[in-house]
Amino acid sequence: MTQRTLVLLKPDAVRRGLTGEIISRIERKAGWQITALELRSLDHDTLEQHYGEHKGKPFYEPLMEFMASGPVVALIVEGERVIEGVRKLAGPTDPIAAEPGSIRGDFGVIVRENLIHASDSEESAEREVKIFFPGRA
Ligand code: RTP
Ligand code: MG
Numbered sequence: 001m002t003q004r005t006l007v008l009l010k011p012d013a014v015r016r017g018l019t020g021e022i023i024s025r026i027e028r029k030a031g032w033q034i035t036a037l038e039l040r041s042l043d044h045d046t047l048e049q050h051y052g053e054h055k056g057k058p059f060y061e062p063l064m065e066f067m068a069s070g071p072v073v074a075l076i077v078e079g080e081r082v083i084e085g086v087r088k089l090a091g092p093t094d095p096i097a098a099e100p101g102s103i104r105g106d107f108g109v110i111v112r113e114n115l116i117h118a119s120d121s122e123e124s125a126e127r128e129v130k131i132f133f134p135g136r137a
Pocket of ligand 1: 059063092093111112114116117118119
């Protein structure tokens, strides 16, 4: 099943010089292709569209602040079962609970600064691609 997913390398990944390492893990998966890639800073409106499902939760405002604290790398990745696959490469939300070998498990410690976002369903992927790459919708 060929799919596409929207990936963000969060400001901590950019600040720590981990974007190459993370992109490399994605690129090495057989048959997956990066079809869009951009370094950009996110304004409040874009972030609210992206993380609106979490509005009202205690972590929402600190998450907004963190995601606006520096540039992110936004990517579209396409390929076989790529939605589940990138979530698996990333590991669970809490980096301490994430297995070593996963991106969050290898490089993360605190929940908010967990390095990577990846769409969690086909519906989310289509919605998020429209936010970050409107020309590719
Ligand atoms: P993402 O949306 O970024 O791919 O992460 P996710 O699906 O694994 O986790 P989600 O529940 O959607 O949460 C979005 C992001 O909010 C931050 N967060 N902080 N308790 C906390 O402090 C907390 N919980 C979540 C993380 O950056 C998480 O990835
Ligand atoms: Mg999520």
